Amino acid sequence: MDTLTSETNVKTTSSDGKIRDFLKIDHICRSFGALKALDDINFSVNQGEVFSIIGPNGAGKTTLFNVMTGIHQATGGRVIFNGEDITNLEPHIVAKKGIARTFQIVRVFDNMSVLENTIVGCHCRLTSRISDVIFNTKHLKDENKQIREKCIKLLADVGMADYQNTIARNLPLGLRKRLQVARALATDPSILLLDEPTGGMNPTEKEKMMDLINYLKQTGLTIMLVEHDMGVIMGISDRIVVLDHGVKIAEGSPEEIQNNDLVIEAYLGKGFKDGAAES
Numbered sequence: 001m002d003t004l005t006s007e008t009n010v011k012t013t014s015s016d017g018k019i020r021d022f023l024k025i026d027h028i029c030r031s032f033g034a035l036k037a038l039d040d041i042n043f044s045v046n047q048g049e050v051f052s053i054i055g056p057n058g059a060g061k062t063t064l065f066n067v068m069t070g071i072h073q074a075t076g077g078r079v080i081f082n083g084e085d086i087t088n089l090e091p092h093i094v095a096k097k098g099i100a101r102t103f104q105i106v107r108v109f110d111n112m113s114v115l116e117n118t119i120v121g122c123h124c125r126l127t128s129r130i131s132d133v134i135f136n137t138k139h140l141k142d143e144n145k146q147i148r149e150k151c152i153k154l155l156a157d158v159g160m161a162d163y164q165n166t167i168a169r170n171l172p173l174g175l176r177k178r179l180q181v182a183r184a185l186a187t188d189p190s191i192l193l194l195d196e197p198t199g200g201m202n203p204t205e206k207e208k209m210m211d212l213i214n215y216l217k218q219t220g221l222t223i224m225l226v227e228h229d230m231g232v233i234m235g236i237s238d239r240i241v242v243l244d245h246g247v248k249i250a251e252g253s254p255e256e257i258q259n260n261d262l263v264i265e266a267y268l269g270k271g272f273k274d275g276a277a278e279s
Contacts, residue, residue, distance in 0.1 A: 023044065024079075047190075102181055107180065114163045114166050157215075194225050
């Protein structure tokens with residue numbers, strides 16, 4: 001398989017026309033003082049797949065998401081996205097490039113409506129200028145109308161059409177997490193990073209989130225997932241990477257991962273093969 005490089009912008013495609021190595025994590029390191037949170041991490045994500053990252057607490061999963069999105073600076077290696085080196089770019093630039101994310105701890109604007117929260121996600125795509133705001137131009141009015149219509153449709157797509165006027169603080173956890181997804185989708189991403197999307201949810205909420213992720217995959221969106229629930233991971237992932245203490249210890253299909261002795265010892269537990277995984 002050919003690799004993507006920022007120098008040549010080479011891209012290879014599979015038989016279905018999807019880009020291979022759509023996202024390439026190339027020898028990524030991140031240190032906090034003497035602590036190596038990420039140590040020489042390598043893997044590639046293909047366009048259109050659901051790619052999951054698992055591992056025990058402190059393995060470096062969220063830190064990796066933070067490096068990919070510019071929240072943390074890499075201390076070594078590169079992040080290559082769609083043929084371009086985006087290592088250590090500012091978060092708002094990464095978002096404009098087409099990478100959006102949600103957070104493990106829900107971050108929404110509690111005093112704004114669901115629709116207003118979603119509209120915020122569109123701001124990185126605005127074309128109106130300060131002069132349009134000052135003079136309240138037709139361009140500004142047209143763009144605001146288009147954004148509103150887009151976000152109303154987006155909320156319908158994620159199953160929140162009935163909540164668009166609800167104040168965000170009044171939503172239960174499952175819908176707050178779904179709102180995070182909607183706001184991320186409003187940035188028009190090519191790849192969506194979901195950090196613990198089902199954490200704290202009840203079984204019904206988890207099932208609905210899995211349905212949403214599968215729906216988004218069907219639209220062609222590439223999805224990366226950090227998740228502790230192995231029932232969710234094994235049910236929706238195309239491929240999985242396993243981290244432990246900042247080091248990649250395995251990569252493969254769900255079947256390969258759940259039968260990997262090193263992964264079982266480090267994370268899954270000996271009962272996993274016998275159906276004792278957390279659901």
